Amino acid sequence: MIENFSFSLLATDGKARRGEISMPRGRIRTPAFMPVGTGGTVKAMYMDQVRGVGADIILGNTYHLMLRPGAERVARLGGLHEFARWPHPILTDSGGFQVMSLSKLRKLTEHGVTFRSHIDGSPYEMSPERSIEIQGLLHSDIQMQLDECTALPADAKEIERAMELSLRWAERCKTAFGDQPGKAMFGIVQGGDIAPLRVRSAQALSAMDLKGYAIGGLAVGEPQAVMLDMLDITCPELPTQKPRYLMGVGTPDDILKSVARGIDMFDCVMPTRAGRHGLAYTRRGKINLRNARHADDPRPLDEESDCPAARDYSRAYLHHLVRSQEALGAMLLTWNNLSYYQKLMQHIRDAIEAGQFDARAAVITEGWARGDL
Numbered sequence: 001m002i003e004n005f006s007f008s009l010l011a012t013d014g015k016a017r018r019g020e021i022s023m024p025r026g027r028i029r030t031p032a033f034m035p036v037g038t039g040g041t042v043k044a045m046y047m048d049q050v051r052g053v054g055a056d057i058i059l060g061n062t063y064h065l066m067l068r069p070g071a072e073r074v075a076r077l078g079g080l081h082e083f084a085r086w087p088h089p090i091l092t093d094s095g096g097f098q099v100m101s102l103s104k105l106r107k108l109t110e111h112g113v114t115f116r117s118h119i120d121g122s123p124y125e126m127s128p129e130r131s132i133e134i135q136g137l138l139h140s141d142i143q144m145q146l147d148e149c150t151a152l153p154a155d156a157k158e159i160e161r162a163m164e165l166s167l168r169w170a171e172r173c174k175t176a177f178g179d180q181p182g183k184a185m186f187g188i189v190q191g192g193d194i195a196p197l198r199v200r201s202a203q204a205l206s207a208m209d210l211k212g213y214a215i216g217g218l219a220v221g222e223p224q225a226v227m228l229d230m231l232d233i234t235c236p237e238l239p240t241q242k243p244r245y246l247m248g249v250g251t252p253d254d255i256l257k258s259v260a261r262g263i264d265m266f267d268c269v270m271p272t273r274a275g276r277h278g279l280a281y282t283r284r285g286k287i288n289l290r291n292a293r294h295a296d297d298p299r300p301l302d303e304e305s306d307c308p309a310a311r312d313y314s315r316a317y318l319h320h321l322v323r324s325q326e327a328l329g330a331m332l333l334t335w336n337n338l339s340y341y342q343k344l345m346q347h348i349r350d351a352i353e354a355g356q357f358d359a360r361a362a363v364i365t366e367g368w369a370r371g372d373l
């Protein structure tokens with residue numbers, strides 16, 4: 001029985017890291033991709049399938065779950081793992097990002113943020129303390145600090161104000177979280193696209209000796225090059241022996257390039273959302289199954305895959321399901337996409353262990369360039 005939260009670095013290849021997080025509910029192989037389970041479900045998937053494609057951990061959202069079905073209700077029903085029948089680790093986002101991107105009439109002060117639900121307009125308040133309380137009620141294993149993510153582009157003063165507020169909120173979240181050996185609370189580095197602010201945020205959070213560090217305020221519309229530059233600036237300021245989580249990222253190409261800069265954990269709605277919109281991720285790049293060119297194509301998405309959704313169904317059938325808006329279309333494409341993302345992560349982990357990350361990353365990228373054969 002694993003009592004505490006621990007992170008071990010098993011191998012490195014340049015700045016790329018192969019590690020493992022051990023927690024009471026299980027181990028997380030890094031670099032890791034976390035399927036997004038916003039409302040306590042990974043949309044269009046059974047949790048057994050999510051496990052079956054190789055996910056070690058999923059992401060839940062404080063904002064969505066506090067609005068519906070309510071954090072106290074989930075706690076009364078045994079916590080999110082019991083509620084959603086996912087017994088493995090869960091990381092929850094703290095709600096700040098979702099409040100600012102989804103809710104209405106929000107007002108942000110030093111104390112926290114007040115807002116109205118995007119579902120029914122009812123009023124809520126979220127402070128650093130309440131966010132940690134909600135994540136505790138959900139029985140979350142890895143809890144994120146409440147922060148303020150600045151949308152880019154923004155002026156330097158605004159980015160600095162939000163970064164400094166987030167540091168004060170990190171202290172309050174650390175105090176509220178207290179000492180929970182089998183769980184972790186991660187700080188979130190802010191600072192927009194301004195290098196000195198990123199350094200200041202990372203150094204101040206490192207001094208708080210937290211169990212892990214997220215890099216936030218990115219994947220908010222900035223070019224990939226800007227995001228990658230911020231990783232080059234931020235990662236060296238974070239402790240080597242702690243996990244680094246890049247929030248909301250990303251495409252397969254984003255993930256390869258971010259692993260190469262020292263990132264250990266990822267989450268993104270891309271594979272699940274794309275699946276519901278008829279898009280399939282494959283070793284040969286993305287395929288839009290809505291396109292009429294697939295109407296008579298008897299080939300599966302990838303005959304070499306061990307995922308039934310990729311191996312056993314013709315593109316013609318998938319095209320038919322997508323065009324007919326059949327639920328099975330979203331189910332099969334989501335299954336395929338999550339399987340592809342987890343296989344990508346396994347290739348990445350193997351490549352780092354073999355000391356061949358750069359060479360194998362290049363082969364993967366060439367595969368996408370080769371296009372859909």
Ligand SMILES: Nc1nc(=O)c2cc3nc(NCCN4CCCCC4)[nH]c3cc2[nH]1
Pocket residue numbers: 093094095096097098144145147148149188215216217218219220247248249268269270
């Ligand atoms: N607490 C918190 N802080 C952040 O700075 C943050 C920054 C983030 N940046 C993203 N980007 C999501 C990009 N996503 C790409 C696929 C389509 C939908 C949007 N998600 C984020 C979540 C975040 N959560």
